[in-house]
Amino acid sequence: MPDHERAVHPPSLRDGRLEAALRTLELTVRGRLDGLLQGNHLGLVPGPGSEAGEARPYLAGDDVRRMDWAVTARTTEPHVRETIADRELETWVVLDLSPSLDFGTAGCEKRDLAVAALAAVAHLTRGGGNRIGALVATGERTHRFPPRGGIGHARTLIRQVAQTPRAAEGTRGDLTAAIEQLRRPPRRRGLAVVISDFLGEPEWERALRGLSARHDLLAVEVLDPRELDLPDVGTVVLADPETGEQREVETTPLLRREYAAAASAHRDRVATALRRTGAAHLRLRTDSDWIADIVRFALTRKRAWSGGAG
Structure with missing residues (x-):
């Protein structure tokens, strides 16, 4: 059975039951990651420590x-x-919550999946004096949450991030500016995690390269299947949430092929740019089992660094 048919989706964080949704998210993360990766940030970072x-x-x-x-x-x-592995790891997460993340055609929005990725990172890096903080960029403003340790702080952080107000449609995100805020002033060496859909041109590459010169770097790419291919639905209105522009198109076979080719080429450019920065690259989809994807990613990295060839 394909992964998308048995996908486990993060709970929606906009259904009016935020506390219940956050509790479900925590239980999902803890239930499936405990005993495998808890407290071992070796599985997330590009190297085993210094x-x-x-x-x-x-x-x-x-x-x-x-x-x-x-x-x-x-x-x-x-x-x-x-x-x-370094002790007392300090993790900073740059979380892109610009309007392009307010989109989803599978079991959740990309925004929900981005918050779920933050919850997984918080769980996998907590303990042993470790601390986690976040910079959340909506395009309208950037919210800063200082790094602290403990499960109480992790829960508060995830709740506050989930409650971050959505930017108005037509607001353009600026991932590069958010990354630069993390670079300056310089912080002690730690783990930097960037969670985004990485749409648009990779203008963030230089900033990420500068970040990776000082920190271990993990890039989490959040995708929706409709960003990769168009369904055969006849006439449809396509909208760019970060410019407000709309266009009515007919989903002909030719258009669908050209759309899929352009989307594939863009994803390849993103992967190439991330590889040049030295970042570890984790791709999550709204139609896949995101926890299983994280486990596979982390276990692969642990095997690669602990015993040579996998």
């Missing part, structure tokens, strides 16, 4: 940048140096 650990023999697939040349010379066998 504190030197034990040396071990080189295995096929190990990163050659971790070679321990002193031990290799002494033993005449190639060795790599393990590293230990």
Whole structure:
């Protein structure tokens, strides 16, 4: 059965029952992540940490940048140096809640999925003195939530972010400006997470590259299936929520093919730009099991860094 047929969607955060929805979200995250990844931010970040650990023999697939040349010379066998995860991790999340996120044709809006991704990051990085803060950009203004630790703070953070007022239709988001606010003033090395749909031209690439020079970087891309292909529904009105422009089109086979090709090319440009910044790239869809996607992503990264070839 395809993933989208057994998708588990985050609860809607605009149905008038916010507290119940947030409780459901917390139970979903905890119930499916506890015992797998809790408290181990190795599964989320591009590297295993900066504190030197034990040396071990080189295995096929190990990163050659971790070679321990002193031990290799002494033993005449190639060795790599393990590293230990940094303690008291400080995580900052840049969350894009511009009007383009107020869209969804599957089980939820992209905005709901973005808040759910924040909840997962908060759960996976909490404990051990770790702290999490957020910059939430709506296009009209940026809300700053200072980093603190503890489950109480995580719950308050997610609630406040979920209650962030929506920007008026026609408001253009500025992801680059939000990233720059995180870069300046410089903060201690930690984990930076950027959650967005990354629509438009990748003008944010330079800012992300600067961010990755100081922090481990994770980019979470939030997508809806209708952004990838158009259904055969005849005449339809397409609207750009960040400009307010509307256009009536006929969904002919040619238009649908051209739309799908352009959407695929854009997603490829985003993936290439993120790869150039050094970011780990997690893609979540409103029609997929987002928790399963996070688990697969994190476990893959843990295997890659803990034992060489997967």
